[in-house]
Amino acid sequence: MKKFFINAMAFCAMSAAVLSSCSNENDPKDPTTEENTLSGAITNTVTLDATKEYTLNGTVTVEEGGELVIPAGTVIKCKKGFSNYLIVLQGGKINAEGTAEKPITFTAAETGAKSGYWGGIIINGKAPISGEEAGSTGATEVNNAYAYGGTNAADNSGVLKYVKIEYAGARSSADVEHNGLTLNGVGNGTKIENIYVLESADDAIEFFGGTVNVNGLLAVNPDDDMFDFTQGYAGKLSNCYGIWAEGYSSTEEDPRGIEADGNLDGNGPDHTPQSNFTVENMTIDLRLANNTEEGYYMHEAIKVRRGATATITNALLTGNGACKDIIDVTDKKGNATTETSISLTNANEGTRVEGGVDINSGDETYPSIKIEAGNTGCNADIFGWTGYEI
Secondary structure, three states, X not given: OOOOOOOOOHHHHXXXXXEEOOOOOOOOOOHHXXXXXXXXXXXXXXXXXXXXXXXXXXXXXXXXXXXXXEOOOOEEEXXXXXXXXXXXXXXXXXXXXXXXXXXXXXXXXXXXXXXXXXXXXXXXXXXXXXXXXXXXXXXXXXXXXXXXXXXXXXXXXXXXXXXXXXXXXXXXXXXXXXXXXXXXXXXXOOEEEEEEEEOOOOOOXXXXXXXXXXXXXXXXXXXXXXXXXXXXXXOEEEEEEEEEOOOOOOOOOOOEEEEEEOOHHHOOOOOEOXXXXXXXXXXXXXXXXXXXXXXXXXXXXXXXXXXXXXXXXEXXXXXXXXXXXXXXXXXXXXXOOOXXXXXXXXXXXXXXXXXXXXXXXXXXXXXXXXXXXOOOOOOHHHHHHHOOOO
């Protein structure tokens, strides 16, 4: 994803209401019981009721000191548009702890929705990101007013467990767009497990720095990248499965399985820290028809560049869809470091796009990058709770 920060839509995120209500100004009732509409700023603890269906209408900001508690089984239907999203600010918390039997669902407010219908979920933490000096901060892509980053690697922004995020990724321009789940400088005190991102425009998930670990991620039909890492990310993504389903096509110019940059947009080669992360037990499954036309093939299954160091183990590329390069560690703004280690089994039966190679390493030597037999990738059984048939 490209990052060019602007202040557009800032007014949307600063709305005053915590939750909209039809009640009289003097009515002391809990606003979560009125209209069941989520919008505006949460400054204290707000607990939803799983027996009710909620509508997200506008920007919901969990402010410093605020906490949004979402019980297992809660359904939140999100209105259409770029300004309809949930963001947890630095010092705020989300406690969304679903179960396999009762996941939490964020979805579109109408049937027949497509990717990019609403914004998505953003968490801003205080963990390190790459910058000119230690403790650097960044500005959230969709609203510059919201900072992230800092020095607390163990920062805790709460819990996301057994959460579905469907049809997110709205954009205001080609360079300012949401992902399904955006993790900005999120610390490893935050617990994120068992996440399902369906039909997200741009990336299913993107890590902007931080140290948070994510375990159990199913990404189906993201418009751009399945798993994106940048700006000094230093955590681990485990047990991740990315799928392009039959009939899929991308509107992006270079959709990938993994895209990883050491620094933001390759513009900080001297910044510290550069991304140094781990991915283990990953499957990239191209189930679409074999087609080498633009928009129907994966540009690279794994792209690591711009000073990033990746350690990727037990990776599997499979399916019938076409791909250009299997692994590419080159870029005009800088290659991946030679400490990068990748083990991938290529079981893909699709056509290699003209000019594609197994490993594009440019003029450098990468002794620990291997395409080899024997990898099993991610265990698909762990995603039975999503209802998606793998």
